[in-house]
Amino acid sequence: MNMLSSYMKLAAAYTSINFKSLLAYRGAFISQMVAMFINDSVWIAFWCLFFTRFPVVKGWGVNDVITLWAIAASGFGLAHVFMGNALALPGIIMRGELDSWLLYPRAVLPHLLLGKSSASAWGDALFGVVVYLLFVKPDLPHFILFLLLICSVAVLFIGFSVFTGSLAFFFGSAESVSVQLRFALITFSTYPSPIFQGFVKVLLFTLIPAMFVSHLPVSALRNMSLVDAAYSFAGAIGVLAMGVATFYFGLRRYESGNLMEMRG
Amino acid sequence: MSKYFYIALTSIRSKLAYVGEIGSKTIFLFVILYIFLCLWKVTYTETNQNALGGLTLNQMLWYLVVTESMILSLPPIATVVDQDVRTGSLATQLVRPLSYPLSVFANTTGERCLSFAINFFAGSLIACLFVGMPDLQLHNIPMFLLLLPLSFALDFSIYFLIGLSAFWLEDTTGITLIYSRLTMILGGMLIPLELFPDSWQQILRVLPFSAIVYGPARTFVTGDFHLFFYLIAQQLVAIFIFAFLIHVVYTTALKRVFSHGG
Amino acid sequence: MENAVSVNQLVKNFVLKKREGMRWTSSETTAVDGITLSIEKGQSVAFIGPNGAGKSTTIKMLTGILHPTSGDATVLGCIPWKERTRLARRIGVVFGQRSQLWYHLPPRDTFELLSKIYEIEREVFQTRRDMLIERFQLGEFLDTPVRKLSLGQRMRAEVACSLLHGPEVIFLDEPTIGLDVIARQELRDLISEWNRENGVTVFLTSHDAGDIQHVAKRVIVINHGKVVLDDRVSRVRRQYLREKVLSVKYADTPQSIELVGVKTLIESGHAFKFEVDTLAVPIERVMSEIMRAGSVVDITIEDPPLEEVIAHIYSTPPESDEEEGEEETDV
Numbered sequence: 001m002n003m004l005s006s007y008m009k010l011a012a013a014y015t016s017i018n019f020k021s022l023l024a025y026r027g028a029f030i031s032q033m034v035a036m037f038i039n040d041s042v043w044i045a046f047w048c049l050f051f052t053r054f055p056v057v058k059g060w061g062v063n064d065v066i067t068l069w070a071i072a073a074s075g076f077g078l079a080h081v082f083m084g085n086a087l088a089l090p091g092i093i094m095r096g097e098l099d100s101w102l103l104y105p106r107a108v109l110p111h112l113l114l115g116k117s118s119a120s121a122w123g124d125a126l127f128g129v130v131v132y133l134l135f136v137k138p139d140l141p142h143f144i145l146f147l148l149l150i151c152s153v154a155v156l157f158i159g160f161s162v163f164t165g166s167l168a169f170f171f172g173s174a175e176s177v178s179v180q181l182r183f184a185l186i187t188f189s190t191y192p193s194p195i196f197q198g199f200v201k202v203l204l205f206t207l208i209p210a211m212f213v214s215h216l217p218v219s220a221l222r223n224m225s226l227v228d229a230a231y232s233f234a235g236a237i238g239v240l241a242m243g244v245a246t247f248y249f250g251l252r253r254y255e256s257g258n259l260m261e262m263r264g
Numbered sequence: 265m266s267k268y269f270y271i272a273l274t275s276i277r278s279k280l281a282y283v284g285e286i287g288s289k290t291i292f293l294f295v296i297l298y299i300f301l302c303l304w305k306v307t308y309t310e311t312n313q314n315a316l317g318g319l320t321l322n323q324m325l326w327y328l329v330v331t332e333s334m335i336l337s338l339p340p341i342a343t344v345v346d347q348d349v350r351t352g353s354l355a356t357q358l359v360r361p362l363s364y365p366l367s368v369f370a371n372t373t374g375e376r377c378l379s380f381a382i383n384f385f386a387g388s389l390i391a392c393l394f395v396g397m398p399d400l401q402l403h404n405i406p407m408f409l410l411l412l413p414l415s416f417a418l419d420f421s422i423y424f425l426i427g428l429s430a431f432w433l434e435d436t437t438g439i440t441l442i443y444s445r446l447t448m449i450l451g452g453m454l455i456p457l458e459l460f461p462d463s464w465q466q467i468l469r470v471l472p473f474s475a476i477v478y479g480p481a482r483t484f485v486t487g488d489f490h491l492f493f494y495l496i497a498q499q500l501v502a503i504f505i506f507a508f509l510i511h512v513v514y515t516t517a518l519k520r521v522f523s524h525g526g
Numbered sequence: 527m528e529n530a531v532s533v534n535q536l537v538k539n540f541v542l543k544k545r546e547g548m549r550w551t552s553s554e555t556t557a558v559d560g561i562t563l564s565i566e567k568g569q570s571v572a573f574i575g576p577n578g579a580g581k582s583t584t585i586k587m588l589t590g591i592l593h594p595t596s597g598d599a600t601v602l603g604c605i606p607w608k609e610r611t612r613l614a615r616r617i618g619v620v621f622g623q624r625s626q627l628w629y630h631l632p633p634r635d636t637f638e639l640l641s642k643i644y645e646i647e648r649e650v651f652q653t654r655r656d657m658l659i660e661r662f663q664l665g666e667f668l669d670t671p672v673r674k675l676s677l678g679q680r681m682r683a684e685v686a687c688s689l690l691h692g693p694e695v696i697f698l699d700e701p702t703i704g705l706d707v708i709a710r711q712e713l714r715d716l717i718s719e720w721n722r723e724n725g726v727t728v729f730l731t732s733h734d735a736g737d738i739q740h741v742a743k744r745v746i747v748i749n750h751g752k753v754v755l756d757d758r759v760s761r762v763r764r765q766y767l768r769e770k771v772l773s774v775k776y777a778d779t780p781q782s783i784e785l786v787g788v789k790t791l792i793e794s795g796h797a798f799k800f801e802v803d804t805l806a807v808p809i810e811r812v813m814s815e816i817m818r819a820g821s822v823v824d825i826t827i828e829d830p831p832l833e834e835v836i837a838h839i840y841s842t843p844p845e846s847d848e849e850e851g852e853e854e855t856d857v
Contacts (some may be wrong), residue, residue, distance in 0.1 A: 006645065009642060010643065013638075013642035014639070017635055020635060021631055024630040024631060027435075031435065031437070034438070035437070035438070035441050038441060038442060038445055039441075039445065042445045042449050046455060049449075049455060049459070049461070052461055053460075053461075056310075057303075057310060058306055058310065099586065099621075099624070100621075100626075102590065102610065103589060103590075103591070103619050104643055104644075105611045105612070105614035105615040105644060106614075106643060111643075179288075180291050180292070183292065184295050187299060188295075191299055191303060194306070195303050196302055200298075200302075255592060255593050255607065256592075257538065257593070
């Protein structure tokens with residue numbers, strides 16, 4: 001517990017300095033947040049149009065999809081507000097910047113993840129909460145569950161980013177692969193889960209764990225189901241564990257210096 | 265004229281080096297088109313309809329292939345112009361015996377055509393895999409091929425104008441973003457105009473967005489003559505208007521360049 | 527007394543994989559080939575060698591970043607690659623390419639962050655920070671964003687960062703690279719002062735012969751992964767670092783310069799290159815002779831490149847103890 005509080009304090013220190021650093025360019029910070037807001041709003045507009053024409057799709061209505069977007073956006077946003085370096089992991093590994101982090105008296109992974117905050121992620125984080133409050137108008141118990149679920153989704157996104165980013169320990173084109181995998185996760189996570197069946201559904205519970213972002217959290221909120229919420233958390237923790245394990249496995253390789261690769 | 269063609273050709277040649285991009289574009293398109301397929305399949309089944317907004321499921325997916333290919337092929341026109349204005353390289357280009365707007369047009373359109381071709385090729389393979397060959401009539405294709413360059417030209421002229429506003433604005437990325445998102449939504453990229461609420465459809469058909477994305481895509485799948493002629497007229501009028509605006513804005517901007525010494 | 531750094535037969539091999547078309551070929555290269563050395567607490571050591579000699583690899587092993595292929599090392603009694611975090615609290619590191627300072631914020635903010643990373647007690651931190659600010663003269667730009675600072679100011683702040691948590695050993699990898707003459711000297715003075723007055727062991731790698739003379743008391747030369755020379759700076763200076771190279775350009779043909787200890791290396795029109803033995807004739811004397819000989823358009827004074835010095839070391843064996851006589855005081 002001592003260690004936990006120590007790292008909580010570290011997270012607080014980094015969040016504060018990251019925020020300060022973003023504020024140093026206030027204009028750019030705000031415009032990036034607004035840009036993300038606009039981006040996300042286009043999708044809400046699309047779904048509103050779609051559900052105006054087709055009110056119910058496989059039991060999902062417009063409120064469900066908006067809930068989904070709120071959870072995904074805020075979860076993603078939260079993850080990268082605090083641990084923005086998760087997105088930059090492949091680059092950090094390939095450029096040898098890991099060395100810098102190894103010189104500190106801290107566990108490498110959490111420390112380096114805290115090192116940056118993504119400006120646009122602040123837009124996502126805010127967007128989800130705003131949209132949920134404005135469109136779905138939840139009562140207090142739902143809102144509290146919502147907040148817990150976005151934490152779960154945030155953990156999942158971090159875990160997934162760490163997993164895909166750590167592939168850079170093993171092969172050179174990991175950067176573009178991880179961008180595509182992350183894109184796939186986000187995209188699959190923002191569509192009503194019932195439209196996916198069969199083999200794809202299995203895929204979305206495993207390799208691209210979108211169901212833990214779309215299906216289970218939305219279901220938990222619809223039915224105030226703590227069981228579904230627990231499954232969401234379990235999935236998130238699972239993905240995180242996978243990511244952390246891959247990272248430390250790759251780190252061992254890195255520290256023995258066998259990361260040298262040259263194109264002939 | 266031939267020198268502009270040469271510029272376009274050079275731009276295409278340099279892009280061919282980026283073969284690796286094709287791979288990632290294909291994966292990207294695969295994911296999007298697959299998800300759209302799932303969504304629309306379910307929708308068609310649930311509403312028990314053969315055609316929604318006048319399109320069958322097959323046509324719907326091919327419609328989306330065209331719209332996605334178009335949107336994804338967009339080169340950073342406004343950014344290029346914005347940078348040229350800010351770094352002053354626009355001023356240096358003025359001494360060359362080329363018209364600046366036309367050379368940017370040739371350059372970026374070459375890029376866009378190649379990008380579109382690649383996207384469309386990849387998207388077509390994917391669509392064939394999912395729904396089979398497109399059920400369109402042969403005459404759709406030449407109609408589409410006529411509308412496409414006009415649509416690119418129209419889109420270009422708007423982005424060019426936005427880029428020119430760099431003479432007066434500190435940051436053009438906001439406007440660029442808003443315009444691109446409006447095109448996505450109001451241009452029918454994600455959902456054809458027919459499925460919008462009826463009250464909106466009148467206005468949407470007049471706005472340039474629909475002429476850029478919805479028009480060519482719809483023509484490709486349904487080949488509606490009525491629509492075709494309307495679109496040609498609409499595009500030509502719009503291009504004319506925007507070209508005129510560019511002329512006005514550009515000459516005003518140039519006066520500014522010369523009076524400030526570039 | 528335990529040594530600050532103890533290294534025994536440290537070896538590091540790398541496996542390089544090359545891709546040719548579709549096939550992979552791998553070859554092994556030895557970056558560090560059995561280094562043995564030990565450094566007492568409070569010493570100031572320059573660890574020099576040409577590019578690719580194995581300096582960076584050695585430092586990486588000593589700071590816990592890299593695991594060696596074989597051999598042992600301890601730093602302050604810890605095995606670096608096994609006790610990384612424990613050791614990290616007690617050592618400071620300044621790598622030329624790595625900046626701890628947050629670019630868009632003033633150095634003050636980075637200091638605050640470092641106090642949290644190292645979990646330094648508030649009062650201890652404040653005292654040490656204020657002392658560093660005063661000694662390193664950071665006060666004038668402490669609240670200026672780092673991006674606005676000159677390289678010299680930035681490096682002073684970087685070195686201060688590395689000392690904030692009170693390390694017992696500091697590793698500096700090319701700290702003076704890119705600095706102008708004045709900034710370089712300032713930084714060297716600060717480092718040697720910190721070594722003398724606080725007893726911090728200094729381990730400095732450099733490509734610059736000048737760094738050796740002004741910061742270190744002891745120099746270890748490494749080449750091809752092996753220790754080539756390990757001796758006191760005073761002796762090394764006398765034997766291998768006494769030359770300076772002067773490049774002079776005159777407006778017209780100058781009078782000839784005949785001085786003991788001055789050798790003309792190149793003569794081309796009005797441009798000359800002299801090699802001066804600074805122990806045979808003071809530089810001042812040479813300069814005035816040069817000025818007297820004609821109207822000088824341009825003049826540069828340089829240390830001979832390190833590669834030459836090392837080649838010299840290879841070809842000339844080190845002197846024995848008896849000749850040390852004169853050089854007890856170091857500049």
